[in-house]
Amino acid sequence: MTKQEKVAFVIDTLESIYPEIPIPLEHKDPYTLLIAVLLSAQSTDVKVNQITPLLFEVADNPYDMVKLSVEEIREIIKPVGLSPMKSKGIHGLSKILIEKYNGRVPQTFEGLEELPAVGHKTASVVMAQAFNVPAFPVDTHIHRLMYRWGLSTGKNVKQTEKDAKRLFPKDKWNKLHLQIIWYGRQYSPARGWDLEKDIITKKIGRKSVLKDYRKKNG
Structure with a gap:
């Protein structure tokens, strides 16, 4: 063959x-998808889908997310693992989205990969599933x-x-x-x-x- x-x-x-x-990670827009994918690193989709509703009930957009402290975010996401790094990344990228992109998720690989805690794989998932840009x-x-x-x-x-x-x-x-x-x-x-x-x-x-x-x- x-x-x-x-x-x-x-x-x-x-x-x-x-x-x-189906897309494995539950989300409602590019921002919540970005956060869910970030949380999924070295975790399972099942666990992430249990935690994201708790987080998004409090903050499902960058403006509400930056009102939380890194420690408050960490307490919510602790079950998915790597919470110190992920909580800093979520807070940091939310701040950048507000300051640089008017609260919106950038629609380029370059823009995404410049965000804290966002690597090539996470950027590829967001580009593919949120913006329908070919990625693998x-x-x-x-x-x-x-x-x-x-x-x-x-x-x-x-x-x-x-x-x-x-x-x-x-x-x-x-x-x-x-x-x-x-x-x-x-x-x-x-x-x-x-x-x-x-x-x-x-x-x-x-x-x-x-x-x-x-x-x-x-």
């Missing part, structure tokens, strides 16, 4: 499983599956993103990155992986990955 045949199989299979795909945010699921499928070297997320953008059509990036995340969670997890249920990897998986799996699982 050539890489292009693998890519076509991935696209067709994911489209048949997930013709409509790479999380642990996408990084794992691109390697399992033999579509990337697996060296680092930067290389995985580069490979994904090179292989998949640009007009499909935004939907595909969500489809792969959901597929990774449901059919090809890091732990408790059942190859028989993982129809994509079983069909196109890297030979060394399939060999290792079968050796471990008899």
